[in-house]
Amino acid sequence: MKKALVYFLIAIICLVPAALLRHTALLNLLEEDISVIPSVLEFTLVKNSGAAFGILAGNTKLLAIFTIIIILAIAVYVVVCRDKIRWLELVSLALICGGGIFNLYERLAYGYVIDYINIQILPVFNFADMCVTSGCILLIIAVLFEPKKQTNE
Numbered sequence: 001m002k003k004a005l006v007y008f009l010i011a012i013i014c015l016v017p018a019a020l021l022r023h024t025a026l027l028n029l030l031e032e033d034i035s036v037i038p039s040v041l042e043f044t045l046v047k048n049s050g051a052a053f054g055i056l057a058g059n060t061k062l063l064a065i066f067t068i069i070i071i072l073a074i075a076v077y078v079v080v081c082r083d084k085i086r087w088l089e090l091v092s093l094a095l096i097c098g099g100g101i102f103n104l105y106e107r108l109a110y111g112y113v114i115d116y117i118n119i120q121i122l123p124v125f126n127f128a129d130m131c132v133t134s135g136c137i138l139l140i141i142a143v144l145f146e147p148k149k150q151t152n153e
Contacts, residue, residue, distance in 0.1 A: 003082045007075075007094045014098025018128045022106070025116035025126075033118070044118040049111060052123065060111050067104045071097050088146050092138035099131030 028034065029045035036042060050057030074093050078085060103126075106113045115124040125133075 003085060003087075003090055004079050007078045007090050007097075010091060010094035011098035011101065014095060014128070014131045015102050018099070018102040018126065018131070021116070021127045022114050025114060029116060040120055042118040042120070043116050044124055046115040046118075046124040047110075047112040048115045048124070049113075052125075052129070060107055064104060064107050067100050067107070071100050071104070086142060086146050086148075088138055088142040092135045092142055095131045095135030095138065097135075099128035099133075099135065102128040103132075 025043065025045055029043055033045075034043040048057075049060060051063055056063055074097050078090065078093055103113050106128075113126065113128075115126045115129070117126060117130075118124045
């Protein structure tokens, strides 16, 4: 049960900075963008009704259903496989779910996700997106490089 608890705690912990940064962006970026490194890093308020890169813009219900299915599938996998799941895999899945839950909340509550981090070579994104992306990268690393678990912990 320890691993399932750690999973849920990490997922929930992702929500706090996501909410605080969203609130800060809404307070500070309504009037104008903030340039940290001109033409490289700016904070820009964007209401994104789609997924990454604006894909499926305006399809809130479809995106919400897809997100719910993914979050539930991952949660069930973690609970069912808690004795066999490796720690890096667990952390990666928790980050994916934590970021997904926050973006799902915004999508359902407002019909869009607030994005605010603008690295000029990427689409504008938010902290929850960073959690999902980091989780995906860690999951790839876990699958490719973390040794398979041989015994129960």
